Amino acid sequence: MTDFVWLVIAFPLAGAVLLHFLGRRLGEPLAGIIGTLAAAAAFVVAFVAALPFIVEEGNHGETVMLWEWMPAIGANLEITWDPLAAVMALIVTGVGSLIHLFSVGYMHGDERFARFFTYLNLFLASMLTLVLGGNFAMVFLGWELVGLCSYLLISFWYTKPSAAAAGKKAFVVNRIGDFGFMVGLMLVFTNFGTLAFDGIFERVPEILDGSTATAIGLLFLVGAAGKSAQIPLYVWLPDAMEGPTPVSALIHAATMVTAGVYLVARSATIFAAGDAGIVVAVVGALTALWAASIAIAQSDIKRVLAYSTVSQLGYMFIAVGLGGYIAGIFHLMTHAFFKALLFLGSGSVIHGMHEEQDMNKMGGLLEKMPVTGVTMGIATLAIAGIPPLAGFWSKDEILGVAFEYGGVGIVLWVIGLVTALITAFYMTRQWFMVFTGEPRWEEGVDPHESPRSMTVPLIVLAVLSVGAGFLNTPFRLTLEHFLEPSFELVKVAHPPEGLGMFALLAAISVGAGIAGAAMAGFVYSRPREIWERFQGGFGGLWEAWQAAYRVDDLYGATIVTPGRKLSERMAFDFDAGGIDGFVNGVGRAVRSAGARTRVLQTGLVRNYGVGFVAGLLAVVIWLVIAGGGV
Amino acid sequence: MLTALILVPAVAAVVVMLLPSDRKELALPVGFALSFVPLAIAGYLFFEFETGVAGYQFTQKAVWYEPWGISWNLGVDGISLGLVALSVILIPIALAASTTITDRTKEFVVFTLLLEAGLIGSFLALDLFLFFVFFEAVLVPMYFIIGIWGSERRIYAAMKFFIFTAFGSAFLLASIVALSVFHNRQFGSPSFDLLELMSLDLTLDQSRWLFAGFGIAFAIKVPVFPLHTWLPDAHVQAPTAGSVLLAGVMLKLGTYGLLRFNLNLFPQAAVDAVPIIAGLAVIGIIYGAVVAIVQPDLKKLVAYSSVSHLGFIVLGTAALTSAGFQGAVIQNVNHGLTTGALFLLVGMIYERRHTKKIEDFGGLAKVMPIFAGLFLFTAFASIGLPGLNGFVGEFLVLIGSFPSIPVFATIAAFGVILAAIYLLWAYERVFTGIPDKPENQKLTDLNAREIGLMVPLVVLMLVLGLYPKILLDRTAASTEALLDRVEQATTYEVPEQGRLADVFAGEGDE
Numbered sequence A: 001m002t003d004f005v006w007l008v009i010a011f012p013l014a015g016a017v018l019l020h021f022l023g024r025r026l027g028e029p030l031a032g033i034i035g036t037l038a039a040a041a042a043f044v045v046a047f048v049a050a051l052p053f054i055v056e057e058g059n060h061g062e063t064v065m066l067w068e069w070m071p072a073i074g075a076n077l078e079i080t081w082d083p084l085a086a087v088m089a090l091i092v093t094g095v096g097s098l099i100h101l102f103s104v105g106y107m108h109g110d111e112r113f114a115r116f117f118t119y120l121n122l123f124l125a126s127m128l129t130l131v132l133g134g135n136f137a138m139v140f141l142g143w144e145l146v147g148l149c150s151y152l153l154i155s156f157w158y159t160k161p162s163a164a165a166a167g168k169k170a171f172v173v174n175r176i177g178d179f180g181f182m183v184g185l186m187l188v189f190t191n192f193g194t195l196a197f198d199g200i201f202e203r204v205p206e207i208l209d210g211s212t213a214t215a216i217g218l219l220f221l222v223g224a225a226g227k228s229a230q231i232p233l234y235v236w237l238p239d240a241m242e243g244p245t246p247v248s249a250l251i252h253a254a255t256m257v258t259a260g261v262y263l264v265a266r267s268a269t270i271f272a273a274g275d276a277g278i279v280v281a282v283v284g285a286l287t288a289l290w291a292a293s294i295a296i297a298q299s300d301i302k303r304v305l306a307y308s309t310v311s312q313l314g315y316m317f318i319a320v321g322l323g324g325y326i327a328g329i330f331h332l333m334t335h336a337f338f339k340a341l342l343f344l345g346s347g348s349v350i351h352g353m354h355e356e357q358d359m360n361k362m363g364g365l366l367e368k369m370p371v372t373g374v375t376m377g378i379a380t381l382a383i384a385g386i387p388p389l390a391g392f393w394s395k396d397e398i399l400g401v402a403f404e405y406g407g408v409g410i411v412l413w414v415i416g417l418v419t420a421l422i423t424a425f426y427m428t429r430q431w432f433m434v435f436t437g438e439p440r441w442e443e444g445v446d447p448h449e450s451p452r453s454m455t456v457p458l459i460v461l462a463v464l465s466v467g468a469g470f471l472n473t474p475f476r477l478t479l480e481h482f483l484e485p486s487f488e489l490v491k492v493a494h495p496p497e498g499l500g501m502f503a504l505l506a507a508i509s510v511g512a513g514i515a516g517a518a519m520a521g522f523v524y525s526r527p528r529e530i531w532e533r534f535q536g537g538f539g540g541l542w543e544a545w546q547a548a549y550r551v552d553d554l555y556g557a558t559i560v561t562p563g564r565k566l567s568e569r570m571a572f573d574f575d576a577g578g579i580d581g582f583v584n585g586v587g588r589a590v591r592s593a594g595a596r597t598r599v600l601q602t603g604l605v606r607n608y609g610v611g612f613v614a615g616l617l618a619v620v621i622w623l624v625i626a627g628g629g630v
Numbered sequence B: 001m002l003t004a005l006i007l008v009p010a011v012a013a014v015v016v017m018l019l020p021s022d023r024k025e026l027a028l029p030v031g032f033a034l035s036f037v038p039l040a041i042a043g044y045l046f047f048e049f050e051t052g053v054a055g056y057q058f059t060q061k062a063v064w065y066e067p068w069g070i071s072w073n074l075g076v077d078g079i080s081l082g083l084v085a086l087s088v089i090l091i092p093i094a095l096a097a098s099t100t101i102t103d104r105t106k107e108f109v110v111f112t113l114l115l116e117a118g119l120i121g122s123f124l125a126l127d128l129f130l131f132f133v134f135f136e137a138v139l140v141p142m143y144f145i146i147g148i149w150g151s152e153r154r155i156y157a158a159m160k161f162f163i164f165t166a167f168g169s170a171f172l173l174a175s176i177v178a179l180s181v182f183h184n185r186q187f188g189s190p191s192f193d194l195l196e197l198m199s200l201d202l203t204l205d206q207s208r209w210l211f212a213g214f215g216i217a218f219a220i221k222v223p224v225f226p227l228h229t230w231l232p233d234a235h236v237q238a239p240t241a242g243s244v245l246l247a248g249v250m251l252k253l254g255t256y257g258l259l260r261f262n263l264n265l266f267p268q269a270a271v272d273a274v275p276i277i278a279g280l281a282v283i284g285i286i287y288g289a290v291v292a293i294v295q296p297d298l299k300k301l302v303a304y305s306s307v308s309h310l311g312f313i314v315l316g317t318a319a320l321t322s323a324g325f326q327g328a329v330i331q332n333v334n335h336g337l338t339t340g341a342l343f344l345l346v347g348m349i350y351e352r353r354h355t356k357k358i359e360d361f362g363g364l365a366k367v368m369p370i371f372a373g374l375f376l377f378t379a380f381a382s383i384g385l386p387g388l389n390g391f392v393g394e395f396l397v398l399i400g401s402f403p404s405i406p407v408f409a410t411i412a413a414f415g416v417i418l419a420a421i422y423l424l425w426a427y428e429r430v431f432t433g434i435p436d437k438p439e440n441q442k443l444t445d446l447n448a449r450e451i452g453l454m455v456p457l458v459v460l461m462l463v464l465g466l467y468p469k470i471l472l473d474r475t476a477a478s479t480e481a482l483l484d485r486v487e488q489a490t491t492y493e494v495p496e497q498g499r500l501a502d503v504f505a506g507e508g509d510e
Helices: A003-026 A030-055 A083-106 A113-132 A136-154 A161-192 A201-207 A210-227 A236-242 A245-254 A256-266 A268-272 A276-296 A301-321 A325-352 A370-383 A390-405 A408-435 A452-471 A478-487 A499-524 A528-536 A540-546 A548-596 A605-628 B002-017 B024-034 B036-048 B078-096 B105-124 B128-137 B139-149 B154-187 B204-221 B230-237 B240-250 B252-265 B267-293 B298-319 B322-353 B369-383 B389-401 B406-413 B415-431 B448-466 B469-489 B500-505
Strands: A062-070 A075-081 B057-065 B070-076
Touching: A003 A030, A003 A062, A003 A075, A003 A083, A003 A113, A030 A083, A030 A113, A030 A478, A062 A136, A062 B389, A062 B469, A075 A083, A075 A113, A075 A136, A083 A113, A083 A245, A083 A256, A083 A325, A083 A452, A083 A478, A113 A136, A113 A245, A113 A256, A136 A161, A136 A210, A136 A236, A136 A245, A136 A256, A161 A201, A161 A210, A161 A236, A161 B389, A161 B406, A161 B415, A201 A268, A210 A256, A210 A268, A210 A276, A236 A245, A236 A301, A245 A256, A245 A301, A245 A325, A256 A268, A256 A301, A256 A325, A268 A276, A268 A301, A276 A301, A276 A408, A276 A540, A276 A548, A301 A325, A301 A390, A301 A408, A325 A370, A325 A390, A325 A452, A325 A478, A370 A390, A370 A408, A370 A452, A390 A408, A390 A452, A390 A499, A408 A499, A499 A528, A540 A548, A548 B154, A548 B267, B002 B024, B002 B036, B002 B057, B002 B070, B002 B105, B024 B036, B024 B078, B024 B105, B036 B078, B070 B078, B070 B105, B070 B128, B078 B105, B078 B240, B078 B252, B078 B322, B078 B448, B078 B469, B105 B128, B105 B139, B105 B240, B105 B252, B128 B139, B128 B154, B128 B252, B139 B154, B139 B240, B154 B204, B154 B230, B204 B252, B204 B267, B230 B240, B230 B298, B240 B252, B240 B298, B240 B322, B252 B267, B252 B298, B252 B322, B252 B469, B267 B298, B267 B406, B267 B415, B267 B469, B298 B322, B298 B389, B298 B406, B298 B415, B322 B369, B322 B389, B322 B448, B322 B469, B369 B389, B369 B415, B369 B448, B389 B406, B389 B448, B406 B415, B448 B469
Parallel strands: none
Antiparallel strands: A062 A075, B057 B070
16 A cells, blocks of 8 residues: 555655766756755655555554565565654655755855765665664664765765764764674574564564563664764764764754664564663663763854754653653654754854854854744754743653653653753853854854755744644644554553643753753853853863763773774784794795705606605595594 | 586687787787676576576586596586676676786786686586696686786795695695595495585594595685785785686685585584684684784785685584575675775776875875775675675674574674774775875876776676675575585584574474
């Protein structure tokens, strides 16, 4: 019935192929428009294909086989089109289309304009492969391909060494996660004999014992922590900001980085059968707090958002780790809207400020860039959890799930609350530093509002950041009903029942959000000396936050440098010196022995032949005797 | 048909040799054109090959020397088909990549075509004596290709290559002859026929010794750690075509030999040796990759990456499962394509800059965007990016070896991280940044001929990455048969999930 759904992947893929070969000829802006249309077409197809889930209650969707890939391990190219896949596809193509449109303006004048849209289209196709894949191998296919696109797009401006290095770092760190994912897949295959969802999820209770399920879950967590930038593998994401800002919005905020959350949600039955879920939640909570604290002291407009993304992904991990799959996907969606908006807004600011990213050199931009300023303000309120904006509903659902879980959940709830306060603080700080106060622009900078193609996506995303929360409120659980068929096999965790409890918890978290926002507003709406005095009050702590706790240096000193030293030792001392030295030594010894026995060397091939045959015969006889056991 | 496949390149070599010596510019085009004949024959075989049939197809048998039981015995099955196809594809490419060879061109073409005949013969021979003849015959042209057209230390590298391999060959020949002697003892007549020798009744001791004899020869060829040090030297010194064929096809004689002979002839010894083989494979995977990371020379880096990638093939062989075998067989082909392509690319930049040192480059993507794009594409195929060919083989090997040898499989999976490190770091240093060295700023991008060389390889990497069915369909029956052979002849039991049938039936739990 929905077997046309492969078109969702095919449109952006075709766009990528077309732009790869003809992009240069099409030029600007045609290449960008074609790329945008390909994304939009995928959205339309996804929307049409999702209609049956709205119309028929309890529709599970179906698996559409495309062609055989590696049948020996149950890995074919096939699509599982169910409500979960549909939600993911709609987010990816919807936000993706807007970001494509934004890029038409943002990438204006870049000499590799068409190539940018090639990669962007390829990314969409890859991400859709990931979320639509009907078996783990196909998920892994998409998983790696989005990593490739991320690599290509982070190092898009490859003549800049820092950009090239950041792209490589992202890919390599992700590969560390992939190692875990792959071993997890091996374990899945060993137990189920297939990697196809159809042969796995329904059979989990019958086949997996608790400890195996836990092991698979933990290995998947390693993979998810890589892709979704969680402790300890989050370090690639801040560096990924070297890529063009639309890339940060699309890949490193709204879509790719949520793949880990999706993986856990998709594998819900496996997590439900073991104890890995709570570990996921704890990792998420620690990451949420850790990254939020770093975001407090960043002065680069994009780095604030990068750490904020790491932190928000932590929230999603709390949710899916505790079994709150709907809450996790809900937050994934609202976050996609307001974080994409924040990144695009920051792109608009950077664009208007002539590539300036340091917030210390901004200020007073609201007047010059009203649309950007207002829409970013809305997104700031949304992420701060101010009702009735989108972030409020989804964040509160997660906090409610943690509270209802009890025990450790209460600790996670408290961490979540503290993080909410910090989030509201650093986001408000950012908004005030950028848009209010005295201009601190460098000389010659003349800020201006961005063109229509850039502001329209901002406005659409602002509307979504305001309204998307109503998709799933305690009063009307639309998203929940939509997603239910995808989570039938597991018990989905929910916030406490009853509107009274809801109101109480909401009051506490909104209180935290307002407190954080008010504190930041109080400090950062005033002159710079005040902030500096405030920041100075934290002493060394502020510097630690600013330096991101020096985790990169730590990894450098403990892993990268020793690793390279080891590699050098192995290559030059052990391999070239040791093994090959031994080989050449043998060679020399033979030659000097040969010099002494030169008399035997008659130079006649016949004599050599006799010697060769005699020696061979000896070996044969010996083998026959020794082997024959005579 | 199969005989023709071996004879045509040999005849082509003779034709080239007979070309008038004052028209040496003809040698390369004529050789190139003639190399399409075996390509066409093999193409016909590939598509006429019956899928789902386990045994040898297109078999031909003629008595060669009856008193010793030697026969001209050829046949192709799923395990050798891909390698034959790989050989006939890489030969024309290697020839077309050798336009810079102006010295003694004729001899070069002749040796290359003889090499082709030898390689194909080795993959088709079902008579062990015949196999040995081809196995040795391959050595000579490669020795001269490295020794005559190589770089500065070519003689050293060629000698090293020759001595290492000949050392292994001595064990191989002795073991083959011993097998024949045993056959004479048991059945009253000597034989070198693979199928007949498989029915020999060997004591465990005998089969262990002989397994080791075959094993050493093949391990050197693969090469398996610590017998690998001839390989980087040979590659660094060899001309581009030599490297392409050496890594692309010749190393596969080793992995092919292990699958074809060691497992078929000495199943129990093989089963007992699994920990050793798998252990060496995993060492190769990790060691080759770690050593590759810091290599200052691009060709050496690719050479060590081969040690790592071939480790996966050996691991798949040791896995003794359906997916493991399939992965090993298909990885044979995949590695040939990607590594062959990498050596071609390195050759192209070497022809322009006369250096292969990574530090001499930088920012090349700016001046040679097509070259950079093709290099990156091939690098990702080699890294094992899903969607490209390298992934299919390595993933099947990893997934397939976990049910039987989980610890080795887990360590091997670590290799995927290292592959990303050595190739992407090399790419970063060679291609990104600003081209600040004047020699690099003047470089010209690939010409039509060079792009043409890469196109078939790129297309195959993509096709085999997304639609490996064309190959897997042809290998499945043979790998299953091999697994049956091992299982029936030994105490080994294929783990529950290591079998194709279980996958589809979804049963088998007690």
